[in-house]
Amino acid sequence: MTADLFEAVPDERPSREAMAEGAVLLRRYAKPFENEVVAALREIIAQAPFRRMFTPGGHQMSVAMTNCGTAGWVTDHSGYRYDGFDPNSGQPWPAMPTVFREFAGQAAAAGGFDRFGPDACLINRYAPGARMSLHQDRDEQDFAAPIVSVSLGLPAIFLFGGPKRADKPKRYRLEHGDVVVWGGPSRLFFHGVAPLADGEHALMGRQRINLTFRKAR
Template identity: 50%
Template structure:
């Protein structure tokens, strides 16, 4: 199933496109507020700087990461988990900016998830050549809660797979200001990001910023 963003009018651009049973795409939903939201992200990474996490197998991830919120998602040779303290600064993660939290809650509600209250915002920054292999978000305690994902900056292709590894994933083009929301029967779908192509965006330069909101 593919969809054509160019078939939408300006008036309906903020309406969700349902690309699976419980997966939704909100094109350009954050575009107008992007400068302010990106500034909030920059303030957070001044407190907890971006870094390359390491997989349990000892491989450095290609994306740069940090967190804000009551908890942060971390990865190292001990595994994947949530932690209240940033292992780099040895201090609590910066508080999640309220405007980010409220926009995530609003996006979830817009797609039918009315009880979402995120306590984690994973910040991933992609430079050209960075990618994210197909994976499940399964370190959370309650799979009944959705995932909300914001995209800013350079465009990229999002891979949407099945509940088991393998097969040919759906390819969804993501643009600056787009939001994805998924949950319920799709909560444990495999998903990933194609290698980022080089380019330039007036707000982010040659990078893509991805924010993933979750309940730990």
């Protein structure tokens, strides 16, 4: 992690936008490290390819996903949970790359949460039309730790609500390199992603990749 986040060209400088108490949007924060992050991402996908999981109710998710770290998020007929093994291969999930772990800790600190040590990274792939319904991240054991979410590829509309499902969410356009950090009073706020519009990203193609770092255990 040798890049200096604030040596980018002026139009590409990171900026910080408050979303709610404990929640911030760090625009363009990941762009200085995109080559390192994408290279590590490709190695993970080669070991644990994307798959579309089924919810406990039998619905196939529109978002494809995989994981890295000592724990990976999975869903099937028995419920939502973290597991140390990839159900497709029976092998442990790929180790979290150093660049992932260090970047997540740095982004969390920029968002106001020091000493964040993620043990899980959920990797979601959105094709055009894919969406994520409003939900809370509550399968983790440690709600004191924040969530760090990194956007790569096509822009998406991120929906960030409140502690109740009925709370009207605010809409944020997330572009390549944007990072959202939320925790503390906002840790269990409902959030989601509107259906992804079609397009072509110069580096990532016709997709959006979302890296979501958690302290699962």
